[in-house]
């Protein structure tokens with residue numbers, strides 16, 4: 001008779017020559033001095049999970065926030081540094097926490113503006129070969145090993161994005177945000193570029209070459225706002241927030257009305273002595289899925 005039991009390694013069954021000579025516990029406890037496993041993908045996955053847990057755990061209680069991106073190279077005497085400070089302060093005045101990459105330049109400026117205005121100043125740092133550390137104006141700082149996790153945090157905890165003049169890193173963050181909104185991977189949120197002079201070339205190119213060749217749709221350009229006025233930038237974010245809140249409230253009301261109508265129909269059907277099946281048939285095309293939404 002064939003032995004069908006085999007060796008059980010967690011959820012994995014191993015048989016024949018695949019049955020290990022040692023147990024998992026034994027290998028764990030015996031592995032003194034060997035550290036190669038630290039660099040294996042399964043171990044990396046644990047670190048990735050831990051990083052998500054730390055990030056979510058730290059940021060979930062920050063409250064409404066706006067992510068500010070911009071060059072790491074902006075010096076304190078650069079006009080864009082003062083602009084970053086104004087952005088940080090204006091966001092705090094409007095009730096937002098400020099999230100940046102926690103580094104130098106425009107990030108530091110926005111954190112400084114937020115901190116000096118008495119608001120919450122968040123820095124999501126990234127481990128880089130040339131370690132910089134979080135700037136001194138960060139109140140709540142998380143240092144990430146992985147860019148993709150850090151980017152999730154920028155998006156998940158922000159009501160909008162403000163983008164100051166910057167280089168590759170800034171472009172990366174800007175286009176990530178645009179792609180997520182364009183593909184509806186996130187609820188539409190405003191993306192405001194500050195510095196019409198700096199961004200003019202990019203906007204022109206998007207409006208002409210990119211649009212003309214059909215690689216974006218005309219409405220994709222509506223995702224971007226460009227302004228030189230910090231208060232206007234913040235107002236755009238506030239307006240979009242109110243619009244979203246109104247939409248959510250309207251949706252909630254519509255769902256309540258639909259639920260109420262459905263309940264009334266059921267009561268009426270009961271009163272007339274009809275079964276639920278007949279009612280379902282009458283309202284053909286409507287289904288309630290496992291999240292309770294009614295689709296037509």
Ligand SMILES: CC(C)=CCNc1ncnc2c1ncn2[C@@H]1O[C@H](COP(=O)(O)O)[C@@H](O)[C@H]1O
Pocket residue numbers: 068069070071072073100101102103104107125126128132165166167168169170171173
């Ligand atoms: C001087 C220098 C290069 C420091 C690097 N130190 C950094 N620390 C934290 N975030 C960074 C850093 N460099 C780039 N970033 C990320 O990329 C953006 C800036 O990149 P860039 O300077 O525009 O291309 C920032 O919004 C930030 O999120």
